[in-house]
Amino acid sequence: MKFNETKNLISVARLICEETGSRLTEKRQHVLEVLFKLNTPVSAYELTEHYNAIIGSPITPMSVYRILEFLEAANLVHRLHSINKYIICAPTFGPWKHHPPLFLICKSCQCVKKIELGNDMIETLSLLTQKHGFLTTGSQIELNSTCEICVSVTKKSHSSGEANG
Amino acid sequence: MKFNETKNLISVARLICEETGSRLTEKRQHVLEVLFKLNTPVSAYELTEHYNAIIGSPITPMSVYRILEFLEAANLVHRLHSINKYIICAPTFGPWKHHPPLFLICKSCQCVKKIELGNDMIETLSLLTQKHGFLTTGSQIELNSTCEICVSVTKKSHSSGEANG
DNA sequence: TATTGTTATGTTATACTGTATCAAAATGAA
DNA sequence: TTCATTTTGATACAGTATAACATAACAATA
Numbered sequence: 001m002k003f004n005e006t007k008n009l010i011s012v013a014r015l016i017c018e019e020t021g022s023r024l025t026e027k028r029q030h031v032l033e034v035l036f037k038l039n040t041p042v043s044a045y046e047l048t049e050h051y052n053a054i055i056g057s058p059i060t061p062m063s064v065y066r067i068l069e070f071l072e073a074a075n076l077v078h079r080l081h082s083i084n085k086y087i088i089c090a091p092t093f094g095p096w097k098h099h100p101p102l103f104l105i106c107k108s109c110q111c112v113k114k115i116e117l118g119n120d121m122i123e124t125l126s127l128l129t130q131k132h133g134f135l136t137t138g139s140q141i142e143l144n145s146t147c148e149i150c151v152s153v154t155k156k157s158h159s160s161g162e163a164n165g
Numbered sequence: 166m167k168f169n170e171t172k173n174l175i176s177v178a179r180l181i182c183e184e185t186g187s188r189l190t191e192k193r194q195h196v197l198e199v200l201f202k203l204n205t206p207v208s209a210y211e212l213t214e215h216y217n218a219i220i221g222s223p224i225t226p227m228s229v230y231r232i233l234e235f236l237e238a239a240n241l242v243h244r245l246h247s248i249n250k251y252i253i254c255a256p257t258f259g260p261w262k263h264h265p266p267l268f269l270i271c272k273s274c275q276c277v278k279k280i281e282l283g284n285d286m287i288e289t290l291s292l293l294t295q296k297h298g299f300l301t302t303g304s305q306i307e308l309n310s311t312c313e314i315c316v317s318v319t320k321k322s323h324s325s326g327e328a329n330g
Numbered sequence: 331t332a333t334t335g336t337t338a339t340g341t342t343a344t345a346c347t348g349t350a351t352c353a354a355a356a357t358g359a360a
Numbered sequence: 361t362t363c364a365t366t367t368t369g370a371t372a373c374a375g376t377a378t379a380a381c382a383t384a385a386c387a388a389t390a
Contacts, residue, residue: 023386025338045375063339065377070338081247081309084347084376100308104299113297121293124286129310132278134269139310143265143290144246145299188357190367209347228368230348235367249347249376 009036009088016074030055031067032076032088041085041112044068075138078103082142083110100125102141108150117141174201174253181239195220196232197241197253206250206277209233240303243268247307248275265290267306273315282306 010024013032017024034051035042042050048064068086071077078089082105089101099122102115117125126136175189178197182189199216200207207215212233213226233251236242243254247270254266264287267280282290291301 021337023337025385027339043376060340061376062341062378066339082307083246102293104294104297106299107304113299115293115297117293121289125308128267128280128282128286129269129308132269132280133313134271134278134308134310135313135316136308136310139272139308142247142307142309143294143299143301143304144307145294145301145304148298148300151300188366190356192368225369226348227370231368 006033006036009033013074013076016076020074022070022074027059027063028067028070030059031064032071035077035086035088039088041080041083041087041110043085047086078114078140080105080112080142082144083112085110085112087112087114100136100139100141102143104143104145104147106147106150107144108146111147113147171198171201178239178241181241185239187235187239192224192228193232193235195224196229197236200242200251200253204253206245206248206252206275208250212251243279243305245270245277245307247309248277250275250277252277252279265301265304265306267308269308269310269312271312271315272309273311276312276314278312 009032010029014024034054038050044064045061048059048061051059068077072079076089078087080087080103099117102117104113129136174197175194179189199219203215209229210226213224213229216224233242237244241254243252245268264282267282269278294301
């Protein structure tokens with residue numbers, strides 16, 4: 001299955017750029033590759049550090065921000081506003097849809113899980129939001145919740161003798 | 166209907182505080198009142214300015230942050246992570262539920278609309294997130310979308326001759 | 331090949347958002 | 361009063377993001 005995912009990613013990215021008349025420059029490509037390697041949400045500054053550690057030529061946070069903005073507009077990167085972090089959004093992570101993805105974000109440890117919503121769900125949500133004068137085109141949903149690990153930790157610290165029922 | 170909403174808000178807040186053994190101090194009450202007056206999302210620093218403009222005794226952003234944290238824990242304030250802003254979450258805005266509210270947030274103009282989700286929706290979402298190891302207790306959903314005003318503006322600027330069909 | 335326009339990056343500064351830390355004040359209980 | 365706890369004051373600083381202007385790279389055309 002995982003045949004040369006990076007190359008796949010880059011070629012898709014190149015196609016998208018060609019469509020819009022923009023360029024997939026070396027830096028942009030490198031940012032994509034670093035994000036792909038990390039495969040976890042990182043802040044722009046963290047990304048800068050990783051970039052400078054991995055790639056030969058250095059980059060500044062300012063450039064990283066600009067490139068992230070570009071890649072987000074190209075649907076190649078998700079910006080997780082809730083935690084001020086960025087994560088790759090590559091065709092390698094599933095078929096290329098423009099469904100609004102649902103991001104589960106743990107309030108406590110900030111781990112993230114991306115979920116594809118079913119068509120029913122999408123439909124219902126779209127209608128609901130339209131009814132309130134909003135359009136979900138190209139949008140994304142962030143659900144600030146709690147992951148099971150953090151839930152169990154909290155439980156323990158709050159009442160250490162509690163059974164797991 | 167709107168009989169003395171501020172008093173109602175404050176008395177409910179007082180009750181909540183009593184339950185947890187904490188205090189609804191003058192500053193906390195003022196912050197609630199200012200947020201209630203504004204009734205729109207504001208940043209902590211904007212809130213500080215408004216506070217200092219409206220209330221006699223001054224307050225610092227640090228205190229505002231602490232009070233916001235306190236009020237959020239008491240379910241009296243929502244923190245909208247997507248836009249780093251805070252909005253009142255008062256019982257005057259509907260029956261007191263612990264359903265996760267859905268916030269529609271315009272990516273463009275950052276206007277916000279709070280929506281109560283139906284029980285079906287909540288149920289489906291809860292199951293879905295549980296299946297992925299997350300719990301939605303006390304959580305909130307932020308949907309980064311586009312409001313109709315900004316949609317029409319964008320349309321116009323992109324293709325000014327387009328009909329409204 | 332020069333020229334020009336557009337896109338992308340370099341560079342510096344600065345604004346905005348949020349937390350750490352320690353001291354002081356206010357409150358409540360022993 | 362004394363003590364512990366909660367709340368606030370005050371300062372500093374960390375982290376996130378953008379503004380502004382200069383330069384470089386690229387493409388198209390004369």
